Amino acid sequence: MRDTPDPDDRDTTLAASHTEMTELILPNDTNNLGRALGGAVLHWMDICGAIAAMRFARRQCVTASLDHVDFIAPIDLGEVAVLEAYVFNTGRTSVDVKVDVRAENPKTGEERRTTTSFLTFVALDEEGTPTPVPALECPTAEETALREEATEERRAQLRDVADRLE
Numbered sequence: 001m002r003d004t005p006d007p008d009d010r011d012t013t014l015a016a017s018h019t020e021m022t023e024l025i026l027p028n029d030t031n032n033l034g035r036a037l038g039g040a041v042l043h044w045m046d047i048c049g050a051i052a053a054m055r056f057a058r059r060q061c062v063t064a065s066l067d068h069v070d071f072i073a074p075i076d077l078g079e080v081a082v083l084e085a086y087v088f089n090t091g092r093t094s095v096d097v098k099v100d101v102r103a104e105n106p107k108t109g110e111e112r113r114t115t116t117s118f119l120t121f122v123a124l125d126e127e128g129t130p131t132p133v134p135a136l137e138c139p140t141a142e143e144t145a146l147r148e149e150a151t152e153e154r155r156a157q158l159r160d161v162a163d164r165l166e
Contacts, residue, residue, distance in 0.1 A: 012134040014143040017056035017087040017097075021048045024106075025079050036075040041101060042066070044083055045117060049097040052085035053121035056095055057133045061121040064094060067154065068161045073114045075103040082111070088150035093130035094122050098150040118154045 021044060023029070029040040046063055053061035075081050082102050089096040101115045125131040138144040 012056065013137045013139060014086050014088065014147055015140070017052045017085075017095075019048055019052040019055065019083075019085045021051075021083045022104075023081040023083075025075050025077050025081060027077065030077050033074075034077040036081060038071055041071070041075070041081065041115065042069065044081060045069075045085075045099045045101060045115075046119065048083040048085045049099045049119040050121060052087055052097050052099075053095045053123070056087040056090075056136075057121075057123040059123040059125070059131060059133075061095065061123050064120045064122045066120075067118040068157055069115060069117045071115050073103065073112050075101075075114055078106075080104040080106050081114075086146065086150075087136060088147045090133050090136045093132055094120050095133055095136075096120050096150075096154075098153070116153065118150070118157070 023040075023044055025036050029036055031037055046066070050061055050063065080103070082104050083099060085097050085099040087095045088098050097119045099117055099119060100113070102111050102113050104111045122130050123133045136147070138147050
């Protein structure tokens with residue numbers, strides 16, 4: 001049995017990159033209204049996205065960019081922030097990751113969407129130089145649908161931002 005995975009012997013599917021994190025909203029992560037600080041949410045999104053990128057590339061990945069972020073609903077003190085991320089596109093040395101955040105009431109199980117953003121990460125070799133990543137595979141209809149949905153959502157989000165700047 002190998003101690004470290006062979007980079008050529010890996011699953012390069014959207015599903016293999018899927019990452020879920022949870023964070024209980026405690027007082028240190030809230031503003032004076034008892035709601036999660038935007039900076040804390042962004043921090044968790046960056047971590048969740050980086051894990052998805054590294055699972056896919058099997059290499060260290062660093063944040064290259066974060067697309068526009070709208071906070072559409074708050075996450076209140078005592079709720080759980082649930083973050084989900086997956087790779088939906090690749091470049092030569094980069095991976096694009098969609099990160100969704102939702103708030104969950106741990107007592108009732110009710111959930112609501114709070115934000116979505118798209119992050120780009122660059123894979124690095126042992127010397128810290130950008131290194132190629134494998135092509136993304138979507139072997140199932142569900143993975144293909146998620147990839148197409150993320151691609152279209154990102155395009156729409158970028159169009160909205162461009163419209164606001166005009």
